[in-house]
Amino acid sequence: MYIDDTIAAIATSPGEGGIGIVRISGDKSLEISNEIFKSISGKKIEEYNTRTLVYGHIFEGDKIIDEVLVAYMKGPYSYTREDIIEINCHGGFLSVKKILELVLRKGARIAEPGEFTKRAFLNGRIDLSQAEAVIDVIRSKTDLSYDMAQRQLEGSLSYEIQKFRTKVTELLAHIEVTLDFSEEEEVESVTYDTLYSKAQELKKDMMSLYETAETGKIMRDGLKTVIIGKPNVGKSSLLNAILKESRAIVTDIPGTTRDIIEEFVNIKGIPLKIIDTAGIRETEDIVEKIGVEKSKEFFEIADLVILMLDASRELSKEDMDIIEKIKDKKAIIIINKTDLPSKIDEEKIKEYIENKRIIKTSIKERIGIQELEEQIVNMVYKGDVRQNNSLMITNVRHKNALEKAIQSLDDAMVAIKDKMFLDFISVDFKNVWSYLGEVTGDTVSEDLIDVIFRDFCIGK
Numbered sequence: 001m002y003i004d005d006t007i008a009a010i011a012t013s014p015g016e017g018g019i020g021i022v023r024i025s026g027d028k029s030l031e032i033s034n035e036i037f038k039s040i041s042g043k044k045i046e047e048y049n050t051r052t053l054v055y056g057h058i059f060e061g062d063k064i065i066d067e068v069l070v071a072y073m074k075g076p077y078s079y080t081r082e083d084i085i086e087i088n089c090h091g092g093f094l095s096v097k098k099i100l101e102l103v104l105r106k107g108a109r110i111a112e113p114g115e116f117t118k119r120a121f122l123n124g125r126i127d128l129s130q131a132e133a134v135i136d137v138i139r140s141k142t143d144l145s146y147d148m149a150q151r152q153l154e155g156s157l158s159y160e161i162q163k164f165r166t167k168v169t170e171l172l173a174h175i176e177v178t179l180d181f182s183e184e185e186e187v188e189s190v191t192y193d194t195l196y197s198k199a200q201e202l203k204k205d206m207m208s209l210y211e212t213a214e215t216g217k218i219m220r221d222g223l224k225t226v227i228i229g230k231p232n233v234g235k236s237s238l239l240n241a242i243l244k245e246s247r248a249i250v251t252d253i254p255g256t257t258r259d260i261i262e263e264f265v266n267i268k269g270i271p272l273k274i275i276d277t278a279g280i281r282e283t284e285d286i287v288e289k290i291g292v293e294k295s296k297e298f299f300e301i302a303d304l305v306i307l308m309l310d311a312s313r314e315l316s317k318e319d320m321d322i323i324e325k326i327k328d329k330k331a332i333i334i335i336n337k338t339d340l341p342s343k344i345d346e347e348k349i350k351e352y353i354e355n356k357r358i359i360k361t362s363i364k365e366r367i368g369i370q371e372l373e374e375q376i377v378n379m380v381y382k383g384d385v386r387q388n389n390s391l392m393i394t395n396v397r398h399k400n401a402l403e404k405a406i407q408s409l410d411d412a413m414v415a416i417k418d419k420m421f422l423d424f425i426s427v428d429f430k431n432v433w434s435y436l437g438e439v440t441g442d443t444v445s446e447d448l449i450d451v452i453f454r455d456f457c458i459g460k
């Protein structure tokens with residue numbers, strides 16, 4: 001694909017900083033830069049080695065705009081595979097802005113979000129799953145999810161998908177050969193048997209990748225966790241204990257957590273997107289009501305519910321109502337304030353709700369928090385201790401594509417079992433092939449590509 005315009009954007013994040021970078025990519029990068037940049041030596045940028053920092057100044061006419069270092073990365077050995085110029089100027093709002101304006105006036109167009117990475121994809125330097133990993137690297141919340149994104153960026157997922165596709169191609173070739181040689185005769189059943197066992201093998205491999213998607217999604221997007229319970233049981237205290245710093249307001253007055261507090265915390269590599277709420281209950285207080293409404297909404301979408309009860313108080317109807325609500329949810333029950341004399345009827349809880357883990361805590365005395373964290377980790381990994389470095393599907397788009405590929409493979413296998421015409425079977429295999437291609441971007445629509453990159457930052 002040939003892209004003929006030159007794009008530019010500020011690549012560093014807005015605000016004050018040590019340096020700011022204006023990035024230009026496209027055919028006219030060098031020409032534009034030479035018009036506004038003068039090196040100290042008087043030489044042109046291209047007279048230096050590629051990827052060398054050249055010291056000089058950006059001029060607007062005779063006026064110095066800033067003192068800069070300019071790097072020229074000649075295509076195809078650049079991020080986008082096009083000619084790239086990066087102008088390193090002094091950090092701060094005006095310097096980058098003035099330089100960008102100059103570049104635009106000389107004929108570049110302002111880049112759309114993610115457009116540099118999009119060009120890297122369109123120009124074939126990386127595939128779509130790698131491009132998506134770029135944003136995952138930028139946004140990852142824990143070391144573990146960062147490592148996963150880095151591996152995807154290196155192409156670990158692409159490699160696996162290509163392996164599957166190669167196997168599909170082999171199956172298709174097998175069918176072709178058979179068709180060529182047995183036009184008139186019946187297809188031998190050994191052909192069907194071979195096809196079936198190969199398809200079965202492929203399915204096994206695809207399934208084992210597919211099954212990582214649930215954990216993988218949590219790794220990438222966080223485990224949406226909501227802490228519920230009636231006022232004053234210790235929800236905010238728990239959140240603070242987990243955060244190990246006081247961001248939520250903790251008081252003795254019931255219902256003071258007025259707003260929803262949302263934080264990412266790192267539980268042994270798992271990003272927990274934790275939400276403290278005003279508690280699910282009826283309220284007249286309008287400010288608090290916002291919190292309650294929201295908490296109901298979060299409750300619905302939560303991956304994990306932590307229900308907190310107070311050991312020093314008897315179970316109330318309010319408690320029982322909440323217990324009722326979590327019956328069908330992934331939930332952990334916490335009985336807090338175990339440092340105080342117990343008044344709670346634990347048996348009644350157990351009677352009411354089976355197969356939910358109950359953890360006793362005293363947030364005040366820092367007891368039980370470790371156990372809670374371990375329980376969360378167990379729930380995410382569901383007992384199967386995956387190697388931290390094993391490949392995972394972290395992106396819902398990839399999961400959906402893989403799911404469709406597996407469905408088509410199932411169709412193929414049914415068709416093989418029924419000894420259908422080979423032409424028929426090959427249609428199913430072709431579908432497997434193209435659904436797999438959606439992951440790497442080989443077989444996706446332009447619209448979808450636009451949607452994916454729209455989510456990126458400017459200048460990336």
Ligand code: GDP
Binds near residue numbers: 229255338
């Ligand atoms: P929330 O309304 O559920 O968010 O409850 P808070 O976290 O605001 O806590 C209410 C009160 O209970 C505060 O005074 C806390 O210090 C106290 N509290 C929290 N956890 C414990 C605990 O384990 N033991 C005791 N004795 N008090 C606690």
Ligand code: ZN
Binds near residue numbers: 257
């Ligand atoms: Zn609170």
